[in-house]
Amino acid sequence: MNIEFFGAAGEVTGSCHILRVGPKTVLLDCGLIQGSRKDEARNHDPFPFDAAGIDAVVLSHAHLDHCGRLPLLVRRGFRGPIYVQEAAGELCAILLADAAHLELRDAEYQSRKTARKIKPLFTLEDGEAVMRQLKGRKYRQRFAVVPGVEVCFRDAGHILGSCAVELSLTEGGSKRKLVFSGDLGQFDTPVLKDPECIESADYVLMESTYGNRRHRERAETVREIGEILSAVRSGSGNVLIPAFAIGRSQEILYLLGKHYEDWELDRFQVFLDSPMAIEASKVYWEHPNLYDEEATKLREANGGMPILPNLKLSRSSEDSMAINRIRSGAIVIAGSGMCNGGRIVHHLRHNLGDARNHVIIVGFQAPGTTGRKLVDRDATVRLHGEDVPVRAQIHTVGGLSAHGDQDDLARWYECMQNRPPVWLVHGEREAQYAFRDYMKQRNGAVLHLPEPGERLEL
């Protein structure tokens, strides 16, 4: 038996690993490569394996860099089952439909620009075909994937339904236990449970996104958001919070609900202005069995979710436009998280020019994005072809990452008493070198950095 590192070896997107046990082949994740246009063009490349020859897929979670090439896999002939945690399966449907929509829009734009017919990477129909092959499973229930491979999903605490995958492998008389971390969350995040302890393994495939970083204390970030909101007096402007539709938006709604009284939020109307975030929130609200203790208690005390009495769900574009007429007292949560597209752009256009308004940046902003320009205090930003002066107050709080930091990753690994060897995936090389040194010092673990295409005999 062996595993071959195909995607996310030495990089952070395109997670995909090929597991071979006897005559059977199983893919762990089948994610989209994300980044520059040149990087993303690699998604069109053929797979280095025959899609029709894959027996099954096991999915760690619903983010596109883990599930986004499934539509291609199915279109190219894969007909087997795709195992996924139940709630993650529901989020997949939302993400793949949205991605298909964006692909179509981009293909139309490129076709116009180049005067050639450009086909989208995949279509809505391809995404729907994926959904028909999904098989939802619960956490902590062992199930057979193919002869010789049994899987148990364990909570990874990253987004709803995210899993670390425990694989029990049997070939002839040999047995091996492989653990694939998927993406690991931080400990002590709101709503979700902590990454679950797995007691032992023979081999570990582990993410390393923030292997070289220490996050700020979450509690400090939350206090800071509270201070900003408490300082916004009645009649003194609007608050915009750019946020990703899945994970971040739900966390912010939860924080606003939890602190409704101490932050005196009855002075505001809160708008969740994103059809995709609304759909994802519903999935979160419908799976209370996956909450941590605090969220469970708050939900019970409130008689259900959401726990925010002044929340308004804004679905249509007319609803969204109507928010622009509000001059004061609105908190608007909208995507995209880095302000490069989506409804947040027109809210910024209407609000940035007024010094009474506030923008709270809660997540990482990549270089070149509008969000980054706001963080860097540029005097103007270009929105819908127009230079808009930035007079609003920009607050950068960070600290709400869905990924665990160096310490979280080490803490998760240290549950495994036998200190198994680790192969690092899903991280930039720089982060991996730092994490390898850190772990060697902290617990003596041996960490390997596989190259794409490298094969590990198990």
Ligand SMILES: [Zn+2]
């Ligand atoms: Zn993820």
